Amino acid sequence: MDLLTFMQQMVNGFSLGSMYALIAIGYTMVYGVLRLINFAHGDIMMVGAFLGYTFMAVFELSFPVTMMLSVTIAALLGVLMDKIAYKPLREAPKISLLITAIGISFFLENTFTVFAGGTSKAFPVPEYMEKIFDVSGVVFTVASVTVPIVTLSLLLGILYVLYRTKYGMAIRALSFDIKTVNLMGIDANRIIAIVFGLGSALAAVGGLFWAVNYPSVEPMMGVLVGLKAFAAAVVGGIGSVTGAVIGGFIIGFTEVVFIAFWPELGGYKDAFAFVLLIFVLLFKPTGIMGEDLEKSRF
Amino acid sequence: MYEDKIFTRHRLINLAIIITAIWFTWFAQVTFDEYTVRIINNVAIFIILAVSYNLINGVTGQFSLEPNGFVAIGAYVTSILIVDADTMLYQYDIEDPSAWVLAMQADFAWALLFAGIISALVALSLSFPVFRVRGDYLAIVTLGFGFIIKILAINNPQITNGSLGINDIPEYSNLYWTGGIAIFTVLAILNIIYSKYGRAMKAVRDDEDAATAMGINTFKIKTLAFSTSAFFEGVGGGLLAALLTSISPDLFTFFLTFQLLIIIVLGGLGSTTGAILGTIFVMAGLEYMRFLDEPMSFMGIETDGTPGMRMVVFSLILILVMLFAREGLTGKKELKDFFKKKKADK
Numbered sequence: 001m002d003l004l005t006f007m008q009q010m011v012n013g014f015s016l017g018s019m020y021a022l023i024a025i026g027y028t029m030v031y032g033v034l035r036l037i038n039f040a041h042g043d044i045m046m047v048g049a050f051l052g053y054t055f056m057a058v059f060e061l062s063f064p065v066t067m068m069l070s071v072t073i074a075a076l077l078g079v080l081m082d083k084i085a086y087k088p089l090r091e092a093p094k095i096s097l098l099i100t101a102i103g104i105s106f107f108l109e110n111t112f113t114v115f116a117g118g119t120s121k122a123f124p125v126p127e128y129m130e131k132i133f134d135v136s137g138v139v140f141t142v143a144s145v146t147v148p149i150v151t152l153s154l155l156l157g158i159l160y161v162l163y164r165t166k167y168g169m170a171i172r173a174l175s176f177d178i179k180t181v182n183l184m185g186i187d188a189n190r191i192i193a194i195v196f197g198l199g200s201a202l203a204a205v206g207g208l209f210w211a212v213n214y215p216s217v218e219p220m221m222g223v224l225v226g227l228k229a230f231a232a233a234v235v236g237g238i239g240s241v242t243g244a245v246i247g248g249f250i251i252g253f254t255e256v257v258f259i260a261f262w263p264e265l266g267g268y269k270d271a272f273a274f275v276l277l278i279f280v281l282l283f284k285p286t287g288i289m290g291e292d293l294e295k296s297r298f
Numbered sequence: 299m300y301e302d303k304i305f306t307r308h309r310l311i312n313l314a315i316i317i318t319a320i321w322f323t324w325f326a327q328v329t330f331d332e333y334t335v336r337i338i339n340n341v342a343i344f345i346i347l348a349v350s351y352n353l354i355n356g357v358t359g360q361f362s363l364e365p366n367g368f369v370a371i372g373a374y375v376t377s378i379l380i381v382d383a384d385t386m387l388y389q390y391d392i393e394d395p396s397a398w399v400l401a402m403q404a405d406f407a408w409a410l411l412f413a414g415i416i417s418a419l420v421a422l423s424l425s426f427p428v429f430r431v432r433g434d435y436l437a438i439v440t441l442g443f444g445f446i447i448k449i450l451a452i453n454n455p456q457i458t459n460g461s462l463g464i465n466d467i468p469e470y471s472n473l474y475w476t477g478g479i480a481i482f483t484v485l486a487i488l489n490i491i492y493s494k495y496g497r498a499m500k501a502v503r504d505d506e507d508a509a510t511a512m513g514i515n516t517f518k519i520k521t522l523a524f525s526t527s528a529f530f531e532g533v534g535g536g537l538l539a540a541l542l543t544s545i546s547p548d549l550f551t552f553f554l555t556f557q558l559l560i561i562i563v564l565g566g567l568g569s570t571t572g573a574i575l576g577t578i579f580v581m582a583g584l585e586y587m588r589f590l591d592e593p594m595s596f597m598g599i600e601t602d603g604t605p606g607m608r609m610v611v612f613s614l615i616l617i618l619v620m621l622f623a624r625e626g627l628t629g630k631k632e633l634k635d636f637f638k639k640k641k642a643d644k
Contacts, residue, residue: 035434037434037437037438039437039441085617085621088621089620089621092624093359094361094434095355095359095361095567096620096624098361098437099361099559099563099616099620100616100617100620100621102363102437102556102559102616103613103614103616103617103620104613104617106556106609106612106613106616107610107613107614107617110606110607110609110610110613111606111610113606113609114606114607114610118606223552224445227438227441227442227445230438231438231442234435267449267452267453268449268453270445270449271445271446271449271450274439274442274443274445274446277438277439277442278427278439279427281427281428281430281431281435281439282426282427282430285430285431
């Protein structure tokens with residue numbers, strides 16, 4: 001492989017990795033505060049993409065407006081999901097919470113299948129996103145550059161919220177001990193709602209970018225992406241936001257490079273993140289940046 | 299001692315139930331028409347799957363989403379073993395079947411046993427990465443596992459005929475097979491639940507730290523429960539393949555797992571009686587709710603009849619049961635507990 005192809009693959013991997021990272025942040029934050037694998041998170045990403053499709057194709061709004069609207073609605077949906085389905089189960093055994101999560105995931109997928117049809121729809125990508133740049137042979141679209149830039153700035157934003165604001169301090173405190181946080185006069189449920197809102201907003205951003213990069217939306221699109229993003233969160237160390245971003249980039253890059261080096265294994269592309277997940281669980285369950293969450297809980 | 303007493307008191311009832319079940323199996327096979335027999339076959343297979351799925355999810359309390367993967371493994375292993383070489387050569391269009399695939403031949407009974415063993419071995423190897431950490435990851439690893447099986451089946455056409463799947467599988471499954479194995483499965487799982495291993499499983503479910511403190515090797519217990527589930531799910535998959543006579547990677551989607559999850563949650567997580575009742579209710583419900591997938595209009599909203607409305611209803615039921623009636627139909631009670639005089643529960 002020559003340098004040019006390599007650079008090209010790097011650009012692709014960077015773009016793919018940042019989308020995984022955006023979705024992985026939501027997984028890792030919810031897991032951090034509730035120790036819950038939020039199965040519906042991948043589907044929130046799908047909802048984000050679908051909202052984007054609706055606003056752009058049906059209401060013919062511009063991309064930035066669409067983005068703002070879909071992200072807000074997705075964030076509200078995340079909060080609503082927590083209020084309706086997870087909040088009543090805070091004291092219940094964890095298995096009930098997980099079953100509810102899978103129920104919501106299935107509910108979202110099938111509701112969209114019923115009302116939007118099971119077939120995939122073409123996403124109307126704005127023209128300026130598809131404009132192609134050619135820097136000494138390496139070809140990339142505006143979208144493939146926008147995505148990583150937005151991701152990294154959102155990451156900085158999240159890190160700022162987590163480590164420089166009172167809300168962030170409350171979120172970090174929650175991941176240590178919910179009961180004590182309540183004793184300190186902090187409304188834990190409100191903070192958890194904020195976590196769900198933030199995570200869902202990021203997932204919606206990820207979903208919109210996904211739809212721009214692979215211009216189609218369908219009700220099941222969130223399942224596999226969600227799974228890979230979760231793998232990314234575990235690889236990076238579940239509970240750590242920086243870890244989720246690192247994990248996302250690792251999964252994105254390896255997937256792209258894997259296909260570039262062994263095109264004949266293309267059919268196994270989707271299995272890759274999963275194999276990586278198994279290896280991390282075998283050899284370093286805490287991931288790259290993670291601490292042992294079970295210990296910090298008590 | 300306590301368990302012994304219960305067993306003596308209810309041995310007669312148990313025997314009566316088993317004999318009735320065997321009689322019903324025979325009676326149904328000889329009297330009912332083809333359509334009814336087919337539905338009962340289906341119910342029997344789902345009882346096998348639900349009861350064994352309940353062992354890991356309900357009894358051991360480890361949330362797992364594995365059935366579709368192991369059912370797929372069982373179905374493929376059985377099909378490869380019972381479809382003869384000529385039929386295979388004739389229908390493998392993408393690539394010729396490998397020599398060993400053609401050479402592997404077995405009777406149906408051996409094929410089912412082999413399917414179960416392969417599934418159990420796969421489960422065993424999955425246990426090592428998953429149960430070393432706390433149970434949390436089991437769900438996501440098993441969810442991904444279903445996708446992996448599908449990817450493997452599509453990408454190895456010399457073994458599985460790729461996305462075309464295997465057709466013309468001999469239709470060996472009748473009620474003697476499905477019903478017989480269902481009865482055997484229920485008895486086997488109940489015996490495990492009432493053994494010391496079963497008590498250890500419940501201990502792991504109720505409080506893992508306390509169980510460890512009592513000297514229970516939680517890793518071993520979880521692995522045992524998971525592999526046993528996988529074994530019976532593999533066998534169930536084999537029966538399913540021989541009932542449907544054609545299988546393809548798309549058949550074993552997450553929908554299968556979701557159906558089983560509904561069944562055991564509705565029946566009451568952790569109760570074998572509940573799993574059986576749940577199977578009957580849900581299978582009947584799925585049949586009667588077919589009208590939901592027809593085109594219809596509801597409060598001005600038109601749906602175009604995409605299959606999915608039933609699933610929306612079922613996922614709502616799952617969420618509502620979890621929120622408001624977490625015990626399901628039976629709670630953790632078994633049939634014998636309903637005969638028992640009012641005593642302190644648990």
